Amino acid sequence: MALDQTTDPTPNVAKRSRDEIAKRAAADIPDGAHVNLGIGLPTLCANQMPEGKEIVLQSENGVLGVGPRPAAGEEDPDLINASKDPITLLPGGAFLMHTDAFVMIRGGHIDYALLGAFEVSEVGDLANWTTENPKFPPGVGGAMDLAVGARDIWVLMEHTTKKGQPRIVERCSYPLTAAGVVKRIYTDLAVIDVTPDGLSVREMVPGLTLEALQAITGPKLKVSG
Amino acid sequence: MALDQTTDPTPNVAKRSRDEIAKRAAADIPDGAHVNLGIGLPTLCANQMPEGKEIVLQSENGVLGVGPRPAAGEEDPDLINASKDPITLLPGGAFLMHTDAFVMIRGGHIDYALLGAFEVSEVGDLANWTTENPKFPPGVGGAMDLAVGARDIWVLMEHTTKKGQPRIVERCSYPLTAAGVVKRIYTDLAVIDVTPDGLSVREMVPGLTLEALQAITGPKLKVSG
């Protein structure tokens, strides 16, 4: 699907900021869940965890029970998350050797992994590790391990590229991280479930029409319910 | 080799007791070595470690830095070796999860494993896990892991069976634990190296002749040097 957009198709819409996407996704994490936050946008969830729930965040460098970012001046260079940002540790948290952090991930012990993405396909294929630019080395990190190992994969990303091209596509153009793993997508415009019957819109930001959302989404969307 | 012995072929010989076999073997462990003591006779070495050397004993149930047996009344049911006997822990010792104890063993990090045996062949085949008695369940424990993983295998055993049959044989009659792994044998009568050129007697107890030793040993013996 090639778009040639010279104007924003969603001009009067209250798009979610990156922090708001993170907060929206975090709100859906069930109480008591063990969750890994991928580097980049998902990491912001750690500062946006819902009140009244106890959620255990894992960071694959070897931390279980990640707390919010420390106050300025309180950072400890030995206490960081997978994005290399300073974190805190909650009471009940534990430090792990790296290999054991991936026992948790690959072994299916993590309930949710919230990941960034370049593209997600209508069947839940995930592309988030390389754009194949020969001048820039690819970085896979723990993306493939998480995509395969965590029970549910949620993607957090902007709905389109900077040029307005859809990131939710019929078929990923970039190399896959894993096939058919994404269960839900949180963007600046909507929350979309990947179901066996296709993409199902759970929620749109105020002022957005399904038509406008469809215009910047590759595969056919339907509305939940 | 079938012997029909009605008299002890080594009547005037100062046979080593089990404790003495253990002490003799322990004396040969190099300073600084990491050593696993198999269940039964080898375990006795822990109480017989040579003075002036620092040797780190591992027990595969998850102890590194095993010390001697505690005084009566000082036993701790949670501090035992692989023979399930009470032990102490030396300063510098550590407790391990079982899997990590076998990372050490299988991964070649243990310098010496001192093991008991039913039979050892002239090429160093080891049989120490089953006599195939259908009424008695076999027990392999860590024997196969140790036999394959430790750098050097020393066997500690009586030179003959209770009936006077050789335990050092041309070919093991019992199922193997591992093929070609034994480097040295300590018995109540002798210390014998397994070399590419055959069995080489390093030492005999006082009063023992090579001829008498040969009479109760399957393969041809030669003398070191």
Place this chain on the structure above:
Amino acid sequence: MAIDKIVGSMEEAIGAVKDGATVLVSGFGAAGVPTELVHGLLDQGAKDLTVVSNNAGVGREGLGALLAEGRVRRIVCSYPRTSGSVVFDELYAAGEIELELVPQGTMSERMRAAGAGLGGFYSPVGVGTKLAEGKETRDIDGQAFVFEKPLAGDLALVGAKAADRWGNLIYNKSARNFGPVMAMAAKTTVVQVGEIVDLGDLDPEVIVTPGIFVDRVIKL
């Protein structure tokens, strides 16, 4: 709502165990054996069980009792016969129990593979022996290996020293043994401890089994 894995009764601790389940039982010798949990399983009633345990029970308590009641169809074990393994010895001599004998390190590593989501591994242990009969062998870079498959549990019964409400565990000395790997390898892990501590009281550098591997904890 706070995570709270501490349960008040043995019934709750054991929960629903189906006939035919695979149960991992921690302990080496007497250290780390969750005898009361095994009695809880006895009371719960599940039968036709496969039990994975380093030893096959001592006396007529714990695993010995479960065996004596005819509830165990099959035991996976490295060293079944120990001084006092009377019930197992009788059943074995009578041909009334299946035994899968596994080298001890292989047993541990197979459980870890299950917990770590691996499909299996190649081990040098047992190559050419009776215990490798029927298993695939493979030459890798000039060395012979045996293919070993993961060993997962439906339920793990673990003995530990102390826990907090998240299920973080510490152990006592050599009683640590199989607890950590069994907690990783089972769908449901139930732990008996001598002490419950407040969340945050366990040093994060010292927690041996993080609560992510634990489902229910009972203090005895």
Place this chain on the structure above:
Amino acid sequence: MAIDKIVGSMEEAIGAVKDGATVLVSGFGAAGVPTELVHGLLDQGAKDLTVVSNNAGVGREGLGALLAEGRVRRIVCSYPRTSGSVVFDELYAAGEIELELVPQGTMSERMRAAGAGLGGFYSPVGVGTKLAEGKETRDIDGQAFVFEKPLAGDLALVGAKAADRWGNLIYNKSARNFGPVMAMAAKTTVVQVGEIVDLGDLDPEVIVTPGIFVDRVIKL
């Protein structure tokens, strides 16, 4: 004679490293990176190295310096490009360094397999992706897996918090990361620590890397 793995000079710590050696370098981001040991390796002079490290260096220090000096032929890594990986980025763009990109958990597990004496393992990670191209895949009980081989080091350079003379180690918080597995996986493991403690001062329940995996320790 007492075991004493503490050495007094960087030269002794690094020892003899051959050209073409595989060097495991601990750290994730800046935490746990043994920068001084990497500088020691730089001074030692070995070239044509394969370096295994989660990241490919930041700035022109440590691994960045080793790369800038052209001493690294090949890097095995999960995430080479981080903010500040200037030297690696230049070498990569110029086609002057080989990169083996490995999923992060697979990298860790491959090192553990080397340390544990395994011949390899089957992982579900990467199945069907470019990173599994050329690797054996296998269906095990209905799931697809990729065969992964052990990743051993000739030398591991590890950063830790404290050590005793046996080489027992503890780490600080998330600086633990790759230290324990790299110490297992290398023929020779050299550790830099901030503190040396008396033998027996480290709680046996708390030692993370037992001295059996450590060859030399230097205090900085």
